[in-house]
Amino acid sequence: MAHIRIPSADRVIHDADSIRHFLLSYGIHYDRWPVAGRIDRDASQEEILAAYASEVEALKQSGGYITADVVNVTPDVPGLQEMLSKFNQEHRHAEDEVRFILKGRGIFYINPENGDPVFSIEIEAGDLINVPAGTKHWFDLCADRTIRAIRLFREKAGWTPEYTGDAIASGYQPLCFGPTPIATKGFRLEQAAAIAA
Numbered sequence: 777m778a779h780i781r782i783p784s785a786d787r788v789i790h791d792a793d794s795i796r797h798f799l800l801s802y803g804i805h806y807d808r809w810p811v812a813g814r815i816d817r818d819a820s821q822e823e824i825l826a827a828y829a830s831e832v833e834a835l836k837q838s839g840g841y842i843t844a845d846v847v848n849v850t851p852d853v854p855g856l857q858e859m860l861s862k863f864n865q866e867h868r869h870a871e872d873e874v875r876f877i878l879k880g881r882g883i884f885y886i887n888p889e890n891g892d893p894v895f896s897i898e899i900e901a902g903d904l905i906n907v908p909a910g911t912k913h914w915f916d917l918c919a920d921r922t923i924r925a926i927r928l929f930r931e932k933a934g935w936t937p938e939y940t941g942d943a944i945a946s947g948y949q950p951l952c953f954g955p956t957p958i959a960t961k962g963f964r965l966e967q968a969a970a971i972a973a
């Protein structure tokens with residue numbers, strides 16, 4: 777289950793309906809797909825895409841996506857920090873950023889165009905998120921530095937970062953709740969310290 781945090785308002789949102797409603801007000805779609813018992817989440821890309829074929833096809837139809845793949849990030853991926861540094865600075869994309877999380881977790885920060893405060897969305901297994909084209913955002917991993925996700929594209933070339941040049945992201949640490957949601961203020965500061973190191 778995802779978690780939303782609005783640092784400037786000291787507010788967190790944990791329940792799915794509230795998350796869905798909050799994100800929709802910014803044009804971001806959030807949903808949950810089943811994962812438990814569905815497939816071995818370490819299966820091959822082909823097996824994963826076959827297992828989720830009906831959901832992926834429905835998304836392709838509704839969103840005009842053409843292709844899907846499975847991305848796999850682990851702490852031992854060569855050049856991981858370099859890879860992360862491409863996406864943890866504020867940027868936009870010319871097409872939607874659509875992700876369904878199979879395992880691990882990550883954190884999007886959204887900087888709304890309407891001047892509302894920056895908020896974060898921590899996503900984990902079972903979470904589907906669609907960050908629309910043109911949304912100012914950045915992304916980071918949590919302390920486990922692990923994520924496996926289905927991605928959908930209209931065309932992969934559209935999913936390159938267009939940096940805003942704003943250093944706003946440097947003012948936010950990737951504070952993740954981790955595998956066990958913590959009531960309100962028990963952020964895993966040691967995780968933030970670990971990833972910032």
Ligand SMILES: [Fe+2]
Nearest residue numbers: 863869873915
């Ligand atoms: Fe992005």
